[in-house]
Amino acid sequence: MLNNSEYMRYSRQLLVDGMDDDKQAALGKATVVIVGLGGLGCASALYLAGAGVGCLRLVDDDQVTLSNLPRQPLYTEQDVGLNKVDVACASLSQRNSTIRTEPCVTRFSKANGKALISGSSVVLDCSDNMSTRHHINAACYTAGVPLIVAAASGVDGQLVMLHPAHEHGCYQCLYAPHQGPANNCLEQGVLGPVVGMLGIMQALSALLWLLKMGEPQWGKLRVFNALSSSWQGFNIPPLPDCSVCGGN
Amino acid sequence: MQVLVNDTPVTVPAQMHISGLIAQLELSDNGIAVAVNHEVINRQRWDDYPLQANDTITFFSVVAGG
Numbered sequence A: 001m002l003n004n005s006e007y008m009r010y011s012r013q014l015l016v017d018g019m020d021d022d023k024q025a026a027l028g029k030a031t032v033v034i035v036g037l038g039g040l041g042c043a044s045a046l047y048l049a050g051a052g053v054g055c056l057r058l059v060d061d062d063q064v065t066l067s068n069l070p071r072q073p074l075y076t077e078q079d080v081g082l083n084k085v086d087v088a089c090a091s092l093s094q095r096n097s098t099i100r101t102e103p104c105v106t107r108f109s110k111a112n113g114k115a116l117i118s119g120s121s122v123v124l125d126c127s128d129n130m131s132t133r134h135h136i137n138a139a140c141y142t143a144g145v146p147l148i149v150a151a152a153s154g155v156d157g158q159l160v161m162l163h164p165a166h167e168h169g170c171y172q173c174l175y176a177p178h179q180g181p182a183n184n185c186l187e188q189g190v191l192g193p194v195v196g197m198l199g200i201m202q203a204l205s206a207l208l209w210l211l212k213m214g215e216p217q218w219g220k221l222r223v224f225n226a227l228s229s230s231w232q233g234f235n236i237p238p239l240p241d242c243s244v245c246g247g248n
Numbered sequence B: 001m002q003v004l005v006n007d008t009p010v011t012v013p014a015q016m017h018i019s020g021l022i023a024q025l026e027l028s029d030n031g032i033a034v035a036v037n038h039e040v041i042n043r044q045r046w047d048d049y050p051l052q053a054n055d056t057i058t059f060f061s062v063v064a065g066g
């Protein structure tokens, strides 16, 4: 049951076709793990906190730097040098004090992955490097937790929804472990709105999944290009000998 | 035979594999991924994935930033 203040706070969201009190209450019981509190993580965390996801577990071992500020709206100039997840949790609590935030100042690894995603409804991969992405994929497949991956670089963005119980390839079927992004300094550049957009797409996909609205695009890679303002979609077939999903 | 590479028609020999196409187009295989007929072909299959006439081939960048 929602209380009066919750009815007020979530009134616009409750008016959406397909929404109801029970779904809002279920959202309040969900736990979403966000790995990486850069441009993707800041954008997705803001909207998931706003929507009333009951618990957000934030995982990152980085500190805020000046070069983060253009595209990471949870941080201000005063936060430079502080742990991202501590600042992010405080910032999110100011916006919605009814949700719980769990700061995890650590780097997601093979060793701690299982503990970090335990009890979660869905995991968002908002990280910024290939090895972490493969660790997250493996942990989610072992635990059977759905995973929403986003990435952004330059003017390009990518979004992938993976469900361990569905018959499609996993992140390792999409990209081989040794298959990195182009190894040059252009790879480091990114336009803020591109990464923000992809983070918001992750939040939207997670929200729709938690609210059981629409048909999730499991097993699909969606590729965005800002210059042509276009999306392309590709299926990810399972590799029969994949060491993570075993071809399902 | 003819295939479509990122919306441009390209003529390739019969029995061409993805690796051969990458060599013919003089692409660097650093940081690229490929889909054939809207299905991702994992890098480990590039050497033996045979292309067919009229295949729609899309090269795109591997993106990992966040």
Ligand SMILES: [Zn+2]
Pocket (backbone or CB within 6 Å): A169, A170, A171, A172, A173, A238, A239, A242, A243, A244, A245, A246, A247
């Ligand atoms: Zn796999």
